[in-house]
Amino acid sequence: MIRLHLLAVFIGCFLDFCFGDPRWLWHPVCAIGSLIGWLEKRLRKLFPKGEKGERTAGVWLVVLVLLIVGVLSGAVTVGAYSLSPYVGVAAESIMFGQMMAWRSLRTESMKVYEAFCKKDIEEARKAVSMIVGRDTENLTDTGIAKAAIETVAENTSDGIIAPLLAMVLFGGPGVFLYKAVNTMDSMVGYKNDKYIWFGWAAARLDDICNFIPARLSALFMIGAGYLCQLFYGKSKGNNPFNGKNGLKIFKRDRFNHKSPNSAQTESVCAGALQIELAGNAVYFGKLYEKPAIGDDIRPVEYQDISRANDLMSVTYGLALMAVLILFFIV
Known part of the structure; x- marks a missing residue:
């Protein structure tokens, strides 16, 4: 079954590469x-306002969303494999291709670079x-480029x-x-x-x-x-x-973010490109003070958006090589 999942990974990656x-x-x-969005509206009506009520409503949101998504996606997968291994691989390939x-x-x-x-x-x-x-109305040219680079690095x-790891394992x-x-967190x-x-x-x-x-991801990006x-x-x-600088900044700045995860790849990207990322940003009209990531060895330029994408693609390639090795081992 693992080999079938891995085969679906490669087909799904091909679909994403071709069609996005x-x-x-x-x-x-x-x-x-x-x-x-639908559950949020109804859960807010069911539970009282305030810390305890809203926390409880939020927990129920997580439970219900995961239950519904898990049952439906599981039913599709089990149903497809019950018809044929080929149908199962095809179904999982499409599922994975859509999520990559x-x-x-x-x-x-x-598009920003262009x-x-x-x-x-x-x-x-x-x-x-x-x-x-973040709010982009008042970003400078450098701020726009940095925002795009940080998004590529984090994502x-x-x-x-x-998603690749989730597909391989489950x-x-x-x-x-x-x-x-991921969608709940973003919303x-x-x-x-x-x-x-x-x-x-x-x-x-x-x-x-x-x-x-x-x-x-950070380890693969260091190699990249x-x-x-x-x-x-x-x-x-x-x-x-x-x-070498990518590894150095990763070790030093990988926790320079309130999220325990966001600065992991961002620090590698900043170090590998020898630029400074992060710093203060405005969200919904409110300024949030953030520490910088990386060193200002050279100024950020819009060409770094393309370079960050190259770094991302090589990172992706290394991860796929690891999956390919796993495919021949299992």
């Missing part, structure tokens, strides 16, 4: 998001606003390595459950007046689920940093990568 997330195709994450975010992350972040290439700052600002949670774990239902947790896991208590359970569960994937340093200059010249 077509806008015309219904996406399960949209349905999960709608379910979360390599192509969509690269496409959306490179806008910079056209010297259209407003278009770059609009493009980055589609992929980050290397959330959007690529974590198949289609595992990757759907992971995405349900209700804020530390503002509305969600500080209601989103507590979702945020803590997301931290737990991403604890191992974030660190595994060395590979980029080795090969990037030969193909493109003016090599900005430094694998």
Whole structure:
């Protein structure tokens, strides 16, 4: 059964590579998001306002979302394999392909890069606003580029390595459950007046689920940093990568974030590119003070968006090589 899951991984990765997330195709994450929004409204009515009531409602949100998503995705997987192993692999391949975010992350972040290439700052600002949670109205050129780079670095774990690990270990239902947790955190896991208590359970569960994937992603990215340093200059010249510095900044700055996971890959990316990331940011009109990640060895430039994507892709490639080795071992 493990080999079938692994085969579905490679087919799903191929589907994501070829098609990404077509806008015309219904996406399960949209349905999960709608379910979360629907349950939130009803649970808030059922439980009283205040810390205890909102915490309890938030716990029930997590339980109900995971139960519904787990039962439905499990039923699809079991039903498909009961028909035929080929049908089962096909079903899991589609499930995984829809949840893998390599192509969509690269496409959306490179829109920021392409806008910079056209010297259209407003278009770059609009493009980055589609992929980050912070306020972008007052970001400088450097701020826009940094926001895009940080998103690529962080989502290397959330959007690529974590779903890959969930699929390898638990198949289609595992990757759907992971995405349900990730979506809940992105919708209700804020530390503002509305969600500080209601989103507590979702945020803590997301931290737990991403604890191992974030660190595994960082290890793969450290290796990717060395590979980029080795090969990037030969193909493109003016090599900005430094694998040794990626390891150094990872060791030093991997906890420079309130989340225990977010700075793991971000620190490697900052170090490997020899730039400074993070720092203060504005969310929903409120300034949040954050420590910097990395050293200001050279100024951030918009070309670093493309370089961060190269680093992400090599990280992804190393992870797939590990899965391929596992495929031949089991």
